[in-house]
Structure formats: C-alpha cells, structure tokens
Amino acid sequence: xxxxxxxxxxxxxxREAASAVVDPELxxxxxxxxxxxxxxxxxDDGAVVAxxxxxxxxxxxxxxxxxxxxxxxxxxxxxxxRVRVVLEPAWTTDWITPAGRAALAAAGISPPGPAxxxxxxxxxxxxPARRAVRCPLCGSDDVTVGSEFGSTACKAxxxxxxxxxxxxxxxxx
Amino acid sequence: MPDVRTHEPDDHDNAYAGLLVNDxxxxxxxxxxxxLAGVDTTVPDGVDPATLATYCLxxxxxxxxxxxxxxEWCSNAPDLEEDIxxxxxxxxxxxxxxxxxARAAAADGSQVPTLPDSSPVPDEDRLAFFRDAPQFRxxxxxxxxxxxxxxxxxxxxxxxxxxLALLDRLNQSRDAVLAAVAAKAVKELTYHRDFAGRxxxxxxxxxxxxxxxxxxxxxxxxxxxxxxxxxxxxxxxxARSGVGVxxxxxxxxxxxxxxxxxxxxxxxxxxQPPHAADHGRDGxxxxxxxxxxxxxxxxxxxxxxxxxxxxxxx
Numbered sequence: 321x322x323x324x325x326x327x328x329x330x331x332x333x334x335r336e337a338a339s340a341v342v343d344p345e346l347x348x349x350x351x352x353x354x355x356x357x358x359x360x361x362x363x364d365d366g367a368v369v370a371x372x373x374x375x376x377x378x379x380x381x382x383x384x385x386x387x388x389x390x391x392x393x394x395x396x397x398x399x400x401x402r403v404r405v406v407l408e409p410a411w412t413t414d415w416i417t418p419a420g421r422a423a424l425a426a427a428g429i430s431p432p433g434p435a436x437x438x439x440x441x442x443x444x445x446x447x448p449a450r451r452a453v454r455c456p457l458c459g460s461d462d463v464t465v466g467s468e469f470g471s472t473a474c475k476a477x478x479x480x481x482x483x484x485x486x487x488x489x490x491x492x493x
Numbered sequence: 494m495p496d497v498r499t500h501e502p503d504d505h506d507n508a509y510a511g512l513l514v515n516d517x518x519x520x521x522x523x524x525x526x527x528x529l530a531g532v533d534t535t536v537p538d539g540v541d542p543a544t545l546a547t548y549c550l551x552x553x554x555x556x557x558x559x560x561x562x563x564x565e566w567c568s569n570a571p572d573l574e575e576d577i578x579x580x581x582x583x584x585x586x587x588x589x590x591x592x593x594x595a596r597a598a599a600a601d602g603s604q605v606p607t608l609p610d611s612s613p614v615p616d617e618d619r620l621a622f623f624r625d626a627p628q629f630r631x632x633x634x635x636x637x638x639x640x641x642x643x644x645x646x647x648x649x650x651x652x653x654x655x656x657l658a659l660l661d662r663l664n665q666s667r668d669a670v671l672a673a674v675a676a677k678a679v680k681e682l683t684y685h686r687d688f689a690g691r692x693x694x695x696x697x698x699x700x701x702x703x704x705x706x707x708x709x710x711x712x713x714x715x716x717x718x719x720x721x722x723x724x725x726x727x728x729x730x731x732a733r734s735g736v737g738v739x740x741x742x743x744x745x746x747x748x749x750x751x752x753x754x755x756x757x758x759x760x761x762x763x764x765q766p767p768h769a770a771d772h773g774r775d776g777x778x779x780x781x782x783x784x785x786x787x788x789x790x791x792x793x794x795x796x797x798x799x800x801x802x803x804x805x806x807x
Contacts (some may be wrong), residue, residue: 376584377674404531405529405532446753446754469577
C-alpha cells in the first residue's frame with residue numbers, strides 16, 4: 321500500500337470520527353452539521369488537528385466540544401489529536417447543513433432562515449424581528465415571539481397560537 | 494455517533510435517574526482551554542506590541558466590567574424573559590472580554606500579572622482576576638452601580654450603540670485577531686442594541702412611572718456619555734498604526750442612533766452638560782485607570798475566589 325493511500329485513509333477515518341461528535345447543547349446536531357467543524361488535517365506522523373470556530377463569543381460549549389473531539393479522535397486511534405480555533409470568517413447559521421436543519425426540526429426546534437445580509441452601517445430595529453417561522457410541532461405559521469433570548473445564546477423563544485405549544489427558534493446570525 | 498440518551502424513557506419514578514448517564518457531555522475537563530489555540534497572534538509590522546495590548550485591554554475591560562454588572566441581574570430581573578436576556582448579553586460580553594484579554598496577553602506578556610510558577614491560571618484569567626482597579630482601563634459607564642431595570646436598559650443602549658460603531662470599524666483592523674473578534678462581536682452587539690432600543694421605547698411609552706424611571710436612568714448615566722468619545726493616547730496611537738479606532742470618529746454615527754431612539758420615544762436629551770462626571774487629576778479618565786469607587790467593590794466580588802486559589806484548577 322502506498323504511503324499516500326495510507327494517509328488518505330487516515331484522513332478519512334479522522335474526518336469520520338470528528339464529524340460524528342455532537343454539539344453538547346444541541347445533541348441532535350453533529351459539529352459538522354452545525355458548521356462549527358471547519359477542517360480536519362492529518363500530518364505525516366499521524367497527528368490530527370481539528371479546526372473549530374466558535375458560534376458566539378461567549379459560547380460555553382466550546383470547551384466541551386474540544387474535549388469531545390479529542391476524546392473521539394483518540395478513540396479512533398489517533399493518539400496525537402489537537403483542536404485549533406479558527407476565528408475568521410465568523411460563524412453564521414447559514415453553515416448549518418440541510419441535514420442539521422432537518423434534525424433540529426425533528427427535535428422540535430425551528431431551524432434558522434437565511435442570515436441577514438447588509439451593506440453599510442448596522443441598522444437599529446425598534447420593532448420585533450419578522451421571521452418566516454413555522455411551529456415545528458404543528459406546522460402553523462400563526463406564531464408569536466416570546467423573547468429574543470432563550471436557554472442558549474443561539475435561540476429565541478416562540479409560542480404557537482394554533483397548538484399553544486412553546487418552542488425554540490435558532491436565531492439567524 | 495455517541496449515545497446522547499440522558500435517562501431511561503420509562504423511568505418516571507426516580508428524580509435522580511439519568512443524572513449520571515453519559516455525563517461526559519458536561520465534563521469540561523481538568524485543564525484550561527486556550528481561546529486562541531492555534532490562532533496566529535503575531536503582532537503586525539510597525540505596530541507597538543504594548544500599544545496593541547493596552548488597546549485590547551481597554552476594549553476587553555469595557556466588556557468584562559459591564560458583563561459583571563449585568564450578571565447581577567441574574568435571578569433578579571422583572572421577569573424570566575428579561576432575566577435570561579440580560580444573562581445572555583452578559584455572557585456575550587464575557588466571551589468578547591475573554592478573547593480580547595487573551596489577545597492582549599499574546600501581544601505583550603509583560604502586562605500580565607505574575608503568579609507562582611506552578612499556577613495553571615491562564616493569561617486572560619490573570620488579567621481579569623489579578624489586576625486592581627487602577628490597572629483596569631474600562632470606561633466608567635460600564636462600572637457605575639446598577640440602578641433599576643430602566644437604568645439598565647439605558648446603559649445597554651448607550652454602551653452597545655457606542656461599542657457596535659467602534660467594533661464595526663475595527664473589522665478593518667490591521668491586526669487580524671482583533672478584526673475577527675470584532676466581526677463576531679458586531680453580530681452580538683446588534684441584538685443587544687435592538688433589545689435596549691425596544692425596551693427604551695416601551696418604557697418611554699408605557700406608564701408615567703416607567704417613563705419617570707427611564708428619564709431618571711438617562712439623567713443618572715448622562716455624565717458618563719462623553720467619556721466614551723474622548724480619545725486616549727493609546728487609542729490615538731492604535732488608530733494611527735491601523736489596528737485601532739479613534740472613538741471620536743464614531744461620535745456622529747452613535748449620536749445619530751441615540752437621536753433616533755430618543756425621537757421615537759419622545760424623550761429629550763438631558764439638560765445637564767454631558768461632561769459632568771469628574772475627571773481625575775490632569776483630566777484622567779477610566780481609560781487611565783481613574784475609576785469611581787464602585788469598581789473596587791465590583792472587582793472584590795468578581796475576583797475573590799480566584800485570588801483565594803491562585804493555583805486552582807476548575
């Protein structure tokens with residue numbers, strides 16, 4: 321077997337192990353589905369480096385993500401596994417994969433719409449954000465926002481006026 | 494994919510069931526995590542490392558001190574939604590502070606307090622927990638005591654309008670780390686400002702009492718407004734070398750945002766001169782380490798555990 325092929329296989333195995341790690345606060349999503357896992361590399365000595373980017377500046381899940389990645393990579397046979405941080409470009413909910421969006425909806429969490437685009441200064445919005453949100457439980461679009469802030473930095477609280485159930489929506493950033 | 498089950502689906506009788514199932518998700522490990530692990534922290538050519546570090550401390554201290562003030566609301570806000578909102582805002586600011594203090598330490602290690610060799614405390618924590626008030630570089634708007642909910646809304650509006658304008662320009666910083674931290678922070682400050690702006694409007698148009706409290710809050714914080722736009726020598730030097738922003742350059746934009754909120758709310762600008770806050774000797778401000786006594790009490794509470802255990806691992 322050539323060394324090149326061997327390395328390709330190692331890289332595939334490392335990517336598979338890293339991609340399967342789930343978000344500690346949204347465990348229905350893998351870090352790959354969330355768009356947090358930016359890159360996985362393997363060097364000549366078999367050392368693996370996984371690159372992750374924070375979702376929010378203060379996201380306390382980053383430490384758990386790092387520990388989980390190192391643990392899973394070691395379990396996959398990579399003794400030298402490290403995690404590096406990528407700050408640029410900043411994470412956006414647009415990086416959540418279609419599979420990730422489906423997993424969120426299946427878990428009763430409304431997935432984000434397209435992230436806001438802007439040119440020029442950031443505009444102040446004095447009226448509540450208008451989003452095309454549907455209740456993930458009954459599908460109704462008759463929903464009302466309870467709070468722009470929720471149990472984690474990434475979610476807003478909504479309530480469905482049709483089925484009366486509360487639900488969370490992943491905010492577009 | 495790891496099993497993320499947290500309890501037996503049919504076990505409804507035991508409140509403790511599942512507490513220790515797969516708790517690896519919550520095991521944060523026994524060492525500290527470097528928020529800039531693997532990030533290139535080389536200081537750009539032609540930039541004085543001490544200037545860059547002090548400039549990052551200024552922006553980091555602003556966020557750290559206001560974060561601590563807002564955290565005081567945790568479990569004390571008027572309702573659960575606002576409690577969670579204020580805690581979320583505090584957490585975002587804490588994250589910004591952590592990155593900025595880590596960037597300061599990476600640029601100029603000589604500004605990081607020295608601890609015994611055996612101490613595992615990382616640099617950003619040394620800066621947060623082992624400096625005294627005169628070494629803090631935050632603006633005084635961040636440190637003055639909390640006041641009521643209306644005053645908190647005013648403070649977040651003033652602070653986030655100013656900081657959003659600053660960091661939006663910092664996006665162009667020649668320091669790639671600072672530019673990246675700023676770009677992410679802008680997204681967060683956008684919804685902090687929206688939150689405060691909407692509450693400002695709500696309280697202004699609510700009852701006589703909510704309006705009275707809002708206006709009183711604005712009057713109380715107004716003396717600290719112009720300090721935000723005074724250019725410190727370090728900020729001037731940072732701006733000249735292309736890594737920082739001169740706060741005087743964002744004044745017009747920020748005043749326009751404030752006018753927009755005041756006009757929508759039917760609230761007048763306070764009559765008192767905005768520069769009523771006493772400056773210290775030779776016009777020193779928070780940026781020089783000249784603070785109100787409130788900062789000392791805030792830091793005492795924030796730092797007491799870390800200082801009691803300088804070798805502690807968490």
